[in-house]
Amino acid sequence: MAALTFWTGTMDAGKSTLALQTNHNHAARGRAGIIFVSNDRTGTAVLTSRLGLSHSAVEVDDEFSFWTYVVDALTRGSKVDYLICDEAQFYSPAQVEDLAKIVDELRIDVFCFGILTDFRTRLFPGAARLVELADRTEVLQVQALCWCGRRATHNARTENGVMVTEGEVVVVGDVEEADSAQEPPEVAYEVLCRRHHRHALTAARARAAGRLAETELLPFD
Numbered sequence: 001m002a003a004l005t006f007w008t009g010t011m012d013a014g015k016s017t018l019a020l021q022t023n024h025n026h027a028a029r030g031r032a033g034i035i036f037v038s039n040d041r042t043g044t045a046v047l048t049s050r051l052g053l054s055h056s057a058v059e060v061d062d063e064f065s066f067w068t069y070v071v072d073a074l075t076r077g078s079k080v081d082y083l084i085c086d087e088a089q090f091y092s093p094a095q096v097e098d099l100a101k102i103v104d105e106l107r108i109d110v111f112c113f114g115i116l117t118d119f120r121t122r123l124f125p126g127a128a129r130l131v132e133l134a135d136r137t138e139v140l141q142v143q144a145l146c147w148c149g150r151r152a153t154h155n156a157r158t159e160n161g162v163m164v165t166e167g168e169v170v171v172v173g174d175v176e177e178a179d180s181a182q183e184p185p186e187v188a189y190e191v192l193c194r195r196h197h198r199h200a201l202t203a204a205r206a207r208a209a210g211r212l213a214e215t216e217l218l219p220f221d
């Protein structure tokens with residue numbers, strides 16, 4: 001039975017890696033899949049993992065219709081057994097509804113990967129619709145860690161090294177450890193536990209305050 005599965009986790013949790021592994025495992029058994037992505041941080045129409053793997057993909061923009069794309073492919077005689085959908089938080093609710101329709105009406109497996117919440121801790125509309133519609137929502141087992149050692153649950157955005165909680169929701173970027181010897185990046189992300197997100201206490205701020213050496217850091221729980 002086809003299913004809509006949503007794999008989620010913070011930034012840097014391994015979602016794109018799992019997306020590529022999922023594609024590899026299904027393709028290795030002769031199943032035919034299509035890979036979709038939206039706004040990958042390395043460019044257009046490519047799905048990349050920080051572990052170094054990458055794969056060409058179909059770029060999903062605001063106008064894109066999953067339904068039309070897949071029905072066209074089937075009409076042309078292509079076999080489609082599954083879809084891999086990365087950066088799914090950027091899809092619109094209507095696009096997510098199309099994915100559910102593809103599962104139900106065309107009996108194609110859909111595997112989605114994306115973060116749940118933005119830098120303000122609010123759900124992305126696409127991720128919210130996925131949680132509402134998915135047959136299964138799974139959290140990645142690999143834990144991204146806050147600088148304090150707790151499980152990272154939130155994505156923080158920094159601008160010139162300072163954590164911000166206001167701004168455009170979509171700003172493509174990477175997790176980057178600010179190097180004290182260099183200018184901090186204009187925009188970067190850092191994963192934090194809830195407490196340190198609430199306190200806007202990034203690794204750089206903690207280091208500056210001498211907190212990293214204190215009891216805050218250990219024990220890991």
Ligand SMILES: Nc1ncnc2c1ncn2[C@@H]1O[C@H](COP(=O)(O)OP(=O)(O)O)[C@@H](O)[C@H]1O
Nearest residue numbers: 010011012013014015016017018048049050051
């Ligand atoms: N040099 C490295 N050695 C081992 N693992 C790494 C290395 N660099 C990154 N990773 C792993 O890659 C993960 C990020 O994978 P990626 O698929 O790009 O994440 P996501 O799509 O969730 O943002 C990190 O959580 C880490 O486990």
Ligand SMILES: Cc1cn([C@H]2C[C@H](O)[C@@H](COP(=O)(O)O)O2)c(=O)[nH]c1=O
Nearest residue numbers: 011012041118119155169170171172173
């Ligand atoms: C929190 C947050 C993230 N983004 C962007 C930054 C990255 O380009 C992607 C997440 O990619 P990853 O593969 O999960 O690391 O999302 C954003 O635009 N707005 C945000 O609030």
